[in-house]
Amino acid sequence: MDISVKEIEHIANLSRITLTVDEKKTFAKQLTNILDYIEKLNELDTDEVQPMAYATSLKNVFREDKLKSSFSRQEILELSPSSTNGFFKVPKVIE
Amino acid sequence: MKYEVVMGLETHAELDTESKLFCGCSTKFGSEPNTQTCPVCLGLPGVLPVMNKKAFEHSLKAALTLNCEISKFTNFDRKSYYYPDLPKNYQTSQNYFNIGNNGYVDIVVKGKEKRIDIHNVHLEEEAGKLIHPETSGANYSLVDFNRAGVPLLEIVTQPDMRNVEEVESYMQALRNILLYIGVSDCKMQEGSLRFEVSISLREKGSNVLGNRVEIKNLNSMKAVLKVLAYEMSRQSSLLDKGENVLMETRLWDDVDSVSRRMRSKEEAHDYRYFPEPDLVPIWIDQEWINEIRATIPELPVDKHQRFVNEYSISDYDAGILTEDKHLADYFEECVGLSQDSPKELSNWIINDVLRELNERKTNVQDFIVSPKMLVELVKIKPTIGSSIAKDVFGEMINTGRTAPSIVKEKNLTQIDDVSELNDIVTKVIEDNPKAAEDYGQGKKSALTFLIGQTMKITRGKANPKILTKILMERLSAGSK
Numbered sequence: 001m002d003i004s005v006k007e008i009e010h011i012a013n014l015s016r017i018t019l020t021v022d023e024k025k026t027f028a029k030q031l032t033n034i035l036d037y038i039e040k041l042n043e044l045d046t047d048e049v050q051p052m053a054y055a056t057s058l059k060n061v062f063r064e065d066k067l068k069s070s071f072s073r074q075e076i077l078e079l080s081p082s083s084t085n086g087f088f089k090v091p092k093v094i095e
Numbered sequence: 096m097k098y099e100v101v102m103g104l105e106t107h108a109e110l111d112t113e114s115k116l117f118c119g120c121s122t123k124f125g126s127e128p129n130t131q132t133c134p135v136c137l138g139l140p141g142v143l144p145v146m147n148k149k150a151f152e153h154s155l156k157a158a159l160t161l162n163c164e165i166s167k168f169t170n171f172d173r174k175s176y177y178y179p180d181l182p183k184n185y186q187t188s189q190n191y192f193n194i195g196n197n198g199y200v201d202i203v204v205k206g207k208e209k210r211i212d213i214h215n216v217h218l219e220e221e222a223g224k225l226i227h228p229e230t231s232g233a234n235y236s237l238v239d240f241n242r243a244g245v246p247l248l249e250i251v252t253q254p255d256m257r258n259v260e261e262v263e264s265y266m267q268a269l270r271n272i273l274l275y276i277g278v279s280d281c282k283m284q285e286g287s288l289r290f291e292v293s294i295s296l297r298e299k300g301s302n303v304l305g306n307r308v309e310i311k312n313l314n315s316m317k318a319v320l321k322v323l324a325y326e327m328s329r330q331s332s333l334l335d336k337g338e339n340v341l342m343e344t345r346l347w348d349d350v351d352s353v354s355r356r357m358r359s360k361e362e363a364h365d366y367r368y369f370p371e372p373d374l375v376p377i378w379i380d381q382e383w384i385n386e387i388r389a390t391i392p393e394l395p396v397d398k399h400q401r402f403v404n405e406y407s408i409s410d411y412d413a414g415i416l417t418e419d420k421h422l423a424d425y426f427e428e429c430v431g432l433s434q435d436s437p438k439e440l441s442n443w444i445i446n447d448v449l450r451e452l453n454e455r456k457t458n459v460q461d462f463i464v465s466p467k468m469l470v471e472l473v474k475i476k477p478t479i480g481s482s483i484a485k486d487v488f489g490e491m492i493n494t495g496r497t498a499p500s501i502v503k504e505k506n507l508t509q510i511d512d513v514s515e516l517n518d519i520v521t522k523v524i525e526d527n528p529k530a531a532e533d534y535g536q537g538k539k540s541a542l543t544f545l546i547g548q549t550m551k552i553t554r555g556k557a558n559p560k561i562l563t564k565i566l567m568e569r570l571s572a573g574s575k
Contacts, residue, residue, distance in 0.1 A: 068119025
């Protein structure tokens with residue numbers, strides 16, 4: 001399965017990253033290789049196998065609606081590159 | 096208009112829980128920014144979200160109330176998008192196996208019933224709140240993640256609505272239902288209930304749908320109605336000119352009352368849904384469904400009908416009383432205390448209680464006059480007369496005292512005693528011979544004047560019926 005440079009550009013755009021022309025070519029090739037490798041699984045006959053999305057057979061796991069203390073704001077904000085007045089500060093997102 | 100309008104609604108309702116959907120942080124509104132967060136709702140690496148049972152059961156209850164088919168198997172999916180209101184770069188939502196599908200809500204518009212089909216009901220997590228500083232030149236936005244991870248119910252209709260009255264009626268019906276079943280406080284001013292609309296126009300009689308425009312950012316029912324009116328005229332004038340309506344997402348600008356196109360970059364969605372591996376699937380069996388169904392109370396539409404049948408009040412009055420569950424409860428509590436006068440109690444509530452609540456901008460749960468106090472007033476009314484009863488009601492609101500104590504203290508009991516009234520009338524006629532004479536000569540307004548004089552002396556306490564009768568008898572006798 002060939003991943004084109006155009007698809008790489010689409011994924012890069014969705015991920016908000018900028019790639020050089022060379023990187024796009026490299027990643028297109030690498031992703032193609034990865035998908036080809038995964039493709040091998042299709043050689044198996046899975047007609048009788050139910051689709052599986054989960055690695056465990058657990059189901060209906062809940063917690064009660066109980067409050068737990070939150071983290072201190074200072075501790076949380078220190079994790080981010082930029083904050084002000086108790087808010088996280090990010091590049092402007094509207095025009 | 097020569098076009099038919101086709102509209103659908105997506106509603107987001109924050110569910111009423113103490114803690115968030117996947118962690119124990121509080122859902123309280125209005126706290127200091129970022130004081131209700133933890134590694135789970137901030138999406139830090141290595142954390143494990145665990146589903147809040149109450150939030151899930153609230154969703155199930157809503158789906159059942161909205162007549163949905165309940166999925167035996169449900170799970171959650173990651174909806175990928177990069178926007179700073181979500182710290183994880185995906186929203187945990189449902190895409191492939193919603194809790195409920197194919198439901199409906201029955202609404203009444205201009206006396207006619209109409210069924211609005213519900214496409215699906217699903218549970219997801221709320222995003223954080225973005226603040227865009229208005230300082231000119233500010234090149235940043237601020238993020239408060241207190242709201243991130245609050246349980247959010249999404250209810251999606253089919254494009255079944257054909258005019259704004261239907262949309263309005265649907266929004267109100269849905270809000271009432273959610274309030275009645277107690278899954279959301281639906282406080283629009285706090286963003287607990289929000290709408291997105293889709294609207295397209297087509298030539299009347301056509302079966303083909305026109306290009307659909309979606310409008311987000313609608314925080315009030317008024318805004319929904321305004322945006323729909325705006326879009327109808329915008330789209331119809333485009334079509335009139337033979338131009339195309341672009342299929343796009345627009346944002347409503349409440350300040351300028353216009354809808355604006357979102358930048359195509361913001362619109363370029365590719366959500367890449369896939370099952371959320373950190374949450375296990377949920378199987379819903381019949382026993383659980385029965386258990387939840389048993390908690391659904393009487394719904395507004397049913398209550399409305401029952402009020403008409405049981406209490407013989409008008410359809411219109413029953414509609415007003417059942418619009419707010421708490422008001423309906425207030426009414427029924429009153430009726431429970433005094434079975435003999437539902438009609439009169441309903442009048443008091445609709446005319447006087449509601450007027451006071453509106454003026455005082457308070458709700459019936461906090462109203463100073465309790466059902467018991469209102470019933471006492473209605474019971475004592477025959478002894479004080481309607482007009483004084485209104486004054487007593489005002490006094491009750493101002494002082495919080497009961498009607499019997501006010502009546503007793505101010506000695507407001509109506510004078511019904513014929514001989515007592517006779518004596519007063521004698522005096523009034525003596526004091527106003529001219530008026531008595533005028534009446535005798537056919538000047539009927541003199542009677543009103545004399546009634547007024549008597550009321551003045553008795554401070555409004557004379558029983559007006561008995562008084563009028565006595566006065567007329569005495570005056571006719573006098574003129575002979």
